[in-house]
Amino acid sequence: xxxxxxxxxxxxxxxxxxxxxxxxxxxxxxxxxxxxxxxxxxxxxxxxxxxxxxxxxxxxxxxxxxxxxxxxxxxxxxxxxxxxxxxxxxxxxxxxxxxxxxxxxxxxxxxxxxxxxxxxxxxxxxxxxxxxxxxxxxxxxxxxxxxxxxxxxxxxxxxxxxxxxxxxxxxxxxxxxxxxxxxxxxxxxxxxxxxxxxxxxxxxxxxxxxxxxxxxxxxxxxxxxxxxxxxxxxxxxxxxxxxxxxxxxxxxxxxxxxxxxxxxxxxxxxxxxxxxxxxxxxxx
Amino acid sequence: xxxxxxxxxxxxxxxxxxxxxxxxxxxxxxxxxxxxxxxxxxxxxxxxxxxxxxxxxxxxxxxxxxxxxxxxxxxxxxxxxxxxxxxxxxxxxxxxxxxxxxxxxxxxxxxxxxxxx
Numbered sequence: 002x003x004x005x006x007x008x009x010x011x012x013x014x015x016x017x018x019x020x021x022x023x024x025x026x027x028x029x030x031x032x033x034x035x036x037x038x039x040x041x042x043x044x045x046x047x048x049x050x051x052x053x054x055x056x057x058x059x060x061x062x063x064x065x066x067x068x069x070x071x072x073x074x075x076x077x078x079x080x081x082x083x084x085x086x087x088x089x090x091x092x093x094x095x096x097x098x099x100x101x102x103x104x105x106x107x108x109x110x111x112x113x114x115x116x117x118x119x120x121x122x123x124x125x126x127x128x129x130x131x132x133x134x135x136x137x138x139x140x141x142x143x144x145x146x147x148x149x150x151x152x153x154x155x156x157x158x159x160x161x162x163x164x165x166x167x168x169x170x171x172x173x174x175x176x177x178x179x180x181x182x183x184x185x186x187x188x189x190x191x192x193x194x195x196x197x198x199x200x201x202x203x204x205x206x207x208x209x210x211x212x213x214x215x216x217x218x219x220x221x222x223x224x225x226x227x228x229x230x231x232x233x234x235x236x237x238x239x240x241x242x243x244x245x246x247x248x249x250x251x252x253x254x255x256x257x258x259x260x261x262x263x264x265x266x267x268x269x270x271x272x273x274x275x276x277x278x279x280x281x282x283x284x285x
Numbered sequence: 286x287x288x289x290x291x292x293x294x295x296x297x298x299x300x301x302x303x304x305x306x307x308x309x310x311x312x313x314x315x316x317x318x319x320x321x322x323x324x325x326x327x328x329x330x331x332x333x334x335x336x337x338x339x340x341x342x343x344x345x346x347x348x349x350x351x352x353x354x355x356x357x358x359x360x361x362x363x364x365x366x367x368x369x370x371x372x373x374x375x376x377x378x379x380x381x382x383x384x385x386x387x388x389x390x391x392x393x394x395x396x397x398x399x400x401x402x
Contacts, residue, residue, distance in 0.1 A: 116316060124324030124356065134312060138305070220354050223326060224316045244398055247305075257298070259305045260398040264313055 005102035005121050006037040006058060008094055012087040013044050016074065017271045020048050022108035025278045027056040029111065034104075034118040041090065041097050059099050063090060070197055075231035076272040077246070079254045091158060091199045092180060095165070095173035107159045109274055113241040113265045116223045120162040127169055128162040129203065129219045130226035131155070136259060136266065137233060137247035148201050149191045153208040156219060157226045158199035159267050168210075172218075175206045228267035235268050238277040243268075302394045310384055317377035320370055322360065325352035329374045337367045 007030050011023040020042055027038040037058035042048055043065040054060060068085045075081045090097075094105045102121055106112075120128055131154060133145050148155050163169045179186045179202045187195070190205055210218040229235070229245055234256065237244040241263045246256035268274045318329045327333060327350070340348045340363055347361045360366050391397045 114316070116319065119319075119321040119326070122321060122324055123326070125354070136305075136309065138308065217354075223319055223321075225312075227312065257301050257305065258394060258398045259302070259309070261309055262313070264309065264316070 004100050006039060006098075006100040007034065007104045007106055008098045008100070009038060009040045009106060009108055010063075010090055010094070011040055011042040011044070011048075011108055012063065012090075013047070014068075014085045014087055016082050016084040018275055019108050019271075020044050020052070021275060021278055021282075022271070024048070024052045024056050025281065026106070026108050026110065026112065029113070030106075031056070033112050033115045035115075036104075036118070036121070037100075039099055041094075061097055072196055074271060076270060077234045077254075077256075078232045078248050082272075086196070088197065088199050089180065092173045092176035092202070095163070095170060102164050103162070105161045105163075107267065109269060109271050110159055110267050111238075111243065111265060111274070113243075113261075114263050116265065117160070117162075119223055123162070123220070125162075125220035126164045126166050127172065127219050128222045129207070130157040130160060130222050131219070132221060133157060133226040133228060136227055136229050136245065136261065137257075139248070139250035140230070148204045149193065152190045152192070153204060154215065155200065156204045156207055157267075158203040159226060159228075160222060161203070162222060168218075172206055172210055175209060176202050179205055224265075226267060227261075227264055229269060231270040231272075234270055235273040235277055238281060299392075299394050299397070302397050303388070303391075306388055306397055307385070310381065310388065314377055314381040317380065318373065319353075320373045322366060322369070323358060325356060325358035326354065327352050327370070329370045329377075331374075334367075334370055334374060337363065337370065341367050 009023045009026060011019040013019055023040050023042070027040070030036065030038050038056065039059040039061065040048070040057050041061040041063050043063040045060055045062045048060065068087045068089065070086045070088065071083055072086045073081045074084055091105070094103065104117060104120060133142070135142050145155050147153060180197065183197050186205055187201070192201055207219045229247060232248040234246040235243060236246050243261050243266060245259045247259050249255040249257055315328070320327045320329050345363055347359060347363060349357050349359050351357050388397065
């Protein structure tokens with residue numbers, strides 16, 4: 002029987018504590034999915050000294066780098082910070098993971114049900130989200146349908162399930178190549194922003210693996226990717242219930258309350274997520 | 286502000302929240318209808334139930350059904366599969382119904398976001 006687990010990458014950038022998010026998420030993964038969690042981080046000492054090692058199966062050390070990939074991190078509509086976006090190494094997970102079957106997950110993906118555990122029983126070797134739902138439903142979701150106005154389908158690199166197979170080895174090596182030659186590929190695929198995004202690199206790689214057309218290399222993960230953007234605020238977190246203040250359309254700084262229960266949500270406002278994690282850890 | 290407009294805006298805010306909560310509930314229902322069998326994923330629909338029921342009624346023990354990803358799956362012990370999808374459908378639908386009723390009777394934004402789903 003193959004071994005299986007979830008793999009997280011946590012690389013702090015001076016503003017966002019991804020290590021803390023990884024610890025928080027590891028606890029939820031164990032509760033809902035019942036599988037071990039490993040983490041790769043460039044802050045092993047901080048992780049071990051601050052949170053201990055109990056929540057992780059394996060801790061893998063990454064080399065510290067000062068990435069120049071800068072982007073805004075919003076905290077609601079009216080507040081933002083510029084910080085480095087350390088999103089490289091994603092494709093390296095194929096070599097780093099200790100598992101034969103791996104779910105790689107962003108640390109801001111708040112698992113609140115057991116839907117994803119069915120991946121491990123699936124007949125598919127590679128699964129990823131293509132379908133997605135903005136829980137606010139007031140914004141144009143076009144940017145998450147195709148990677149540019151004139152280009153190929155968008156896939157979310159937020160959560161990926163894969164088995165170690167020859168085809169997947171080729172795929173992850175292809176993603177590494179796309180990352181290295183990003184300026185070439187972003188022009189070929191008509192992406193106007195120079196910011197490297199894993200979503201784009203994985204989408205391009207899937208398109209190539211499918212013979213440069215839509216195809217079945219990647220299967221859809223169970224359900225759909227539900228997300229809130231960083232203009233929304235995670236206001237309350239109580240076990241599997243989350244209350245959000247979601248941005249009102251055309252009213253900057255005004256919000257509508259919205260509550261989810263037992264639904265896994267990609268919370269892109271990392272600063273509000275960290276506030277909730279602080280509260281939860283303080284109550285433990 | 287004119288009192289009439291103020292009341293209308295309050296109601297508008299309530300309706301916005303109500304519609305959002307209804308939509309989220311419907312999405313959760315769709316997730317809870319997903320049934321996994323032998324590596325395949327099936328969203329349990331009335332159509333699937335009717336088809337499987339029809340196959341069971343003509344004494345079929347196994348049948349090939351395409352799953353949500355259009356992958357064919359050989360379903361064996363069809364009666365067990367039928368029981369499983371009926372169980373999945375009724376549990377998810379009953380949860381949906383009771384949560385929807387709670388939502389319908391919540392008459393303020395505060396109650397809408399504080400109700401137990």
